[in-house]
Structures are given as structure tokens and as C-alpha cells.
Amino acid sequence: MNVEEKPEKTDRTDWHRLWGLMMMPLFERIGYETIVEMDLSAKVQLLDMVAVRRKEKKESEIPDSDCYSGFENLNEHNLISFKSFREVFNMTALEELYGHFTNYRKMKNIPENEKDTVNLYAVTHHFPRELFSRFDGKNLVDRAAERIYDLRLLTPVRFIITRGSEHPILGLFSDDAGQVMKSRFRLEKDRWLLREVSSYLGRLYEHYSLEGIDMPYTQEMFIKDH
Numbered sequence: 001m002n003v004e005e006k007p008e009k010t011d012r013t014d015w016h017r018l019w020g021l022m023m024m025p026l027f028e029r030i031g032y033e034t035i036v037e038m039d040l041s042a043k044v045q046l047l048d049m050v051a052v053r054r055k056e057k058k059e060s061e062i063p064d065s066d067c068y069s070g071f072e073n074l075n076e077h078n079l080i081s082f083k084s085f086r087e088v089f090n091m092t093a094l095e096e097l098y099g100h101f102t103n104y105r106k107m108k109n110i111p112e113n114e115k116d117t118v119n120l121y122a123v124t125h126h127f128p129r130e131l132f133s134r135f136d137g138k139n140l141v142d143r144a145a146e147r148i149y150d151l152r153l154l155t156p157v158r159f160i161i162t163r164g165s166e167h168p169i170l171g172l173f174s175d176d177a178g179q180v181m182k183s184r185f186r187l188e189k190d191r192w193l194l195r196e197v198s199s200y201l202g203r204l205y206e207h208y209s210l211e212g213i214d215m216p217y218t219q220e221m222f223i224k225d226h
Contacts, residue, residue: 015084015173018203019123020049022169025196026067027051032074047100048082048123067168067193070148070160075119079104083124085163085175090131094157097122101155120157125174127161168193172204177215180208 020036027034032051039046053076071078081097083089097120105115122128132141135153142150147161162170164179168190171183187194208215 015086015207016046016048016082018200018207019082019084019169019173022172022197022200022204023049025193026169027074027078029192030068030074031056032078047079047097047104049080050104051078051080052076067190069145069167070123070158071121073119073158076117077104077108077110078119078121080121080123083122083126084173085125087124088126088130089122089124089128089159091134093122094131094151097157098154115155118155120155121160122157123160123162123170125162127163128159169197175211175213177208177213180213180215 017037020034024034024036027049031054033054034052035050037046037048038050051074053074079097079100081089081093081100083093087093101118101120104110105118110118132149132151135141135151140152142152144150144158147163147165149159149161151157151159160170162173163176165171166179166182166186168183168187171179171186174180174183187197205215
């Protein structure tokens with residue numbers, strides 16, 4: 001269900017870097033080299049994640065897992081922007097993503113006739129109601145699946161909405177303790193992924209405390225690798 005956007009506030013915690021670090025194993029598992037917070041500008045302006053298919057991988061095999069919902073169409077180059085529950089993905093964020101796209105192509109010498117080797121993704125907690133409303137009646141926004149939308153403007157952007165998601169990583173980046181614990185339970189079932197990200201769980205729990213999110217479990221219980 002679509003929800004109203006909340007006023008944007010400054011992150012008091014480094015959600016973006018931690019999100020990138022915890023998502024890295026999923027992309028590296030299927031043959032992508034990942035860079036977290038890549039600087040693509042003359043001034044410091046970081047893109048949350050870049051996932052590039054390794055040269056030795058002719059094609060990526062996506063496991064039959066909903067961990068990759070929204071990322072089934074990964075390309076050779078994938079630029080990913082993340083917005084936490086304290087932020088909204090608005091027109092400014094979209095313009096910044098397109099700016100990253102242009103700078104990345106220049107940096108990697110990707111010509112105009114090969115720009116379709118680059119995919120753009122927006123992973124955002126809140127449904128971008130204000131942004132999408134700009135394109136009402138223009139048939140530019142398609143609902144690909146639950147919580148997944150494609151904006152077909154200039155270079156297409158795939159939107160993945162994480163509010164209410166029980167994804168074992170994305171669902172952890174929420175201000176809803178119930179959603180967090182459902183995702184933590186999912187993570188518990190994936191032994192490989194849990195091993196890969198367990199070292200970040202303590203820092204994640206500290207983020208919840210700083211944000212005033214009342215967790216039902218103690219930090220020791222949350223980070224325990226059973």
C-alpha cells in the first residue's frame with residue numbers, strides 16, 4: 001500500500017554506508033564487483049553502491065530467491081541509490097542519480113551507443129508519491145511487482161520500495177521494530193548471508209538506539225549468530 005512521504009530529515013546515523021556494506025554479499029555472490037559510496041563528482045558526492053559484473057562472468061545467474069526481487073534484470077553496470085526512512089526520493093534525488101549516471105559513463109568511457117549496459121536503481125523506504133505524481137497520465141510509471149516500479153523517463157530507473165518488506169537485508173533498514181524483527185528472522189534462516197553480514201549487526205543495533213527505535217530484543221540477542 002502506498003504511503004504518504006514524511007518530511008525529510010538529516011540522518012543522525014550512517015545508514016547509507018552500512019546499507020551498502022550489508023548488501024555487498026548478495027551482489028558479489030552472483031559475480032558482481034561492488035563499490036560502496038563511490039565518488040563520481042569533482043566535489044564529494046557519493047553514490048551509495050555500484051555493482052559491476054566481473055569480467056570472468058559472461059552472465060549472472062540469479063538464485064531462485066526473493067533476496068533479488070527487483071534486481072532480476074541486473075546489467076553489466078548497476079548504479080544504486082538508497083534512501084533511508086528519514087529521506088524521500090524526490091525530483092532532486094532523481095536528478096542526482098542521472099548526474100551520477102552521466103559522470104559514471106564519462107569515468108568508464110561508456111559511449112552513447114553502449115549506455116544501455118548501465119542500469120539505474122532507487123532503493124527507498126518511502127513510496128515516492130510526490131515524484132511519481134509529476135508523471136500522472138503520462139504512462140511513464142509501471143508497477144512491475146509488489147513494491148517494485150519502473151520509471152521510464154530518459155534512462156529508466158527501477159524503484160524498490162522497502163517499507164513493509166521482510167527482505168533479510170532491506171527490511172532491517174526500517175524504523176518499524178516489527179518489520180526489523182521479521183527481516184532478522186528471515187536472515188536467521190539464510191546461514192550463508194548471516195555469516196557474511198553478522199559483523200555489521202552490532203553497529204546496526206546501535207543505529208536503532210540512536211534513532212530512538214524501541215527494539216523488543218537486547219543487542220546480544222539481535223546479533224547472536226546461532
